[in-house]
Structures are given as structure tokens and as C-alpha cells.
Amino acid sequence: MLQPALSLVLEALREIRDSREKPFRVSRATLNRLLESRPDHNVADIAAKAAALGQVRDRVCVCMKCPHLARSRTQTVFGVGNPDAELMFVGEAPGADEDARGEPFVGRAGQLLTRIIETMGLSRDEVYIANILKCRPDMPKGVSGNRPPTPEEMRTCIGYLIEQIKIIQPRVVVALGATAVEGLLGARRMMRELRGKWHSYHD
Template structure:
């Protein structure tokens, strides 16, 4: 369940993000309704296991040539909160599960700091196969994989989606603005609230950004708490 900050979780490395910050949203930021590149409402023609089975056989882009495993998604199929990353890394490619490496361990700590467990949320990526050398997914690769992500969103129907990194933002919202301009405020996307923020891998390279991500996650936590009360 989403509740207040978990003090024990905040004693982990995510504590560097700090525990009680009220972010100020710049008046220059737009709390807009996005012109979505792809709408998930028409993607409920298959069950999630059927979509996963289809992804296992996918050869729609060149990433299938170097993958070890397809990394489809994991988590609660009734999740109110969904995280979307960019693409699998080496550990994910070996295990077939998203966010299990160092960045994934940090994401787990962030989730715990929000007052819930990894099993409470659903986690996926913009592309389901690892880009070589952990590079960013290319536009064509994201396009080839988008229908899988749209079906995941349509079938899980989360109340809030957190987009981790530029590729995730591009895959869902079709936006290419810097994350520094996109983060810190919700966007309405097909009736779902969407929060853009930095990828955990970026936080490992730039620890000072943890504070901003924690501000964003507190907004997400509070949004979910408010809908529960209503």
C-alpha cells in the first residue's frame, strides 16, 4: 500500500534523496494534457500472458539479434502505480526481469521509501530487449516495441505512471524536452496521471539528482493517497 515514508527504507542509500521535501513547481512548467503518440485504450484485445508470449517471439527490430532474454515486465497486475524505464541492461538481459541490477536495486529502495513494496507496483521498459553496450534505445526500436507497452498499460490500468528517463518519456508521451523541464508536475494522458523523472541509472552517476527524484516520488505518493481517501 502507498502510505507515508518508510523510515527504515530511508536509511538506505535512497536516504540521500532526503525524506520530507515539498517541491516547488515552476510557473513555467505546464501541467498539460499531452498529445499522445499512441493511445492504450484500443489495446485490450489480448490478455497480458498472450502479449508476453508474443513478445518472446518478436523480431520486429534488430535488438532481437543480440538479446539473451526478452524482458517483458513484472509486478502486480492490479497495480495502481506503474514504472516505465528505458531498456534492459546486462543483468536484466540475463535474468529476463526489469530493474534487477544496480539501478534496479536503487529503484526498489525508492519504492520502499514511498511506503510500499516492489510487489505492489508494475515495472516495464520502453523496449523489451537489451540495446548493445547499454546504449539508449533508438527511435525505431521504441516504435517497434510500443504496442507491447501500450497493451501493458491498457491491461493493468494504473492510476499513475512514472516515466524513468528520456526514452520512456518519448515512448509514452512523444516528448523530447529535457527532463529538467518535464519533471516535478503531473501530465494527464488518457485519463492517467504521468510523472516524468530521472532514471535510477542516472542517479548512480549523478547522486545530487536524487533529491529531485524524491520530490517527484512524494508527489506520486500523495496523489495515490488522495485518490484512496476519495
């Protein structure tokens, strides 16, 4: 599922790398690296983004818009990474592992995503990772596994992701799977119609 997304982002990633004065290294993001990445952004810009994301996170933590999800969740899963990231990954919803840890993409799919990010010469701290839904979709009692979010759940929760994108202002957003594409583009489409093409995102 992640391989097509990887191929779509490589060209933009090369442009991002070429715009840097120093080669990319796999290391923890530091303020100096952030400023190298976006030289027009100063310390105050980055701090303001982090503070704005924190305010959105606070609202997400107490969100009750979907009562059934608020009852079933262990905790909300907001997002993680660089508040000034040029590259953002968006999945569909937290799974059981993410619900337990409060961080997106920490299960098996997350391990694959981490390897892909590292293959690009980046670390998770240098990109931003989030989901359409901030709560794990509930499952019937006694049933294991995960389910995709419903269209109504996505419509209810998408506003938080839109706020994240507006604050971070990434150059590239990679939708990880058909459900994430539906949430971002607002319509269900066949993946074969979408792969290999760039799409403009407008909130």
C-alpha cells in the first residue's frame, strides 16, 4: 500500500534535497536543521507552529464529536513529527497499537513507514505523520482487528487534519491508502485512477 505513495513523492523529495546547502543525513531534527530546510522561517515561526499545533491537540484530546469513538478509545492520536515539515504522511485512522501508545503508525504498518522514511534519508522527526481520524474506530465487543472509518466519521474529524495542514504548510502530502485519499480529496476513487499522478490539495 505504501509503495505507490513512495514513488509519487520521490521527485519532490529530490527537489527538497537539492534546495539544501548540506546533504541530508538520518538524524534527529534540530532547530538548525529546520532553519536549513526553510531558511525563510525563523525561530519564532517554528515556535508559533508548535504552539498552534498544541492548541489543536488540546481540543482533540477532549473531543466528543463522535460519542461512540470517545467511549471506546483509550486516548486520542493526534500526530507526531516536525511542525515545520516539508513532507507529511496521512493515514486513515489509529489501530490498536496506536490507540494504546497515543502515536500514529507504531504497529506493523508504522514499522514499514519508518523504513521507507529512513530509505529516503530522513527520520520520523523530520517529517510529520497524522491520520484522518484521531480516534481508533470502534469494534464490536469481542472482535479483534481494525476497521476503516466511515464517511460520516471522516467528515466529522477532517477539520482537525485541515488545521494541521494549514499550520505545518508541507510542500508534499502523501496519502497512505484509498481511505486517506478519500478523506483528503473528498470523494471515493479507484486507486488505479490516482496512482502515478500528482493531485492538488485544497482545504
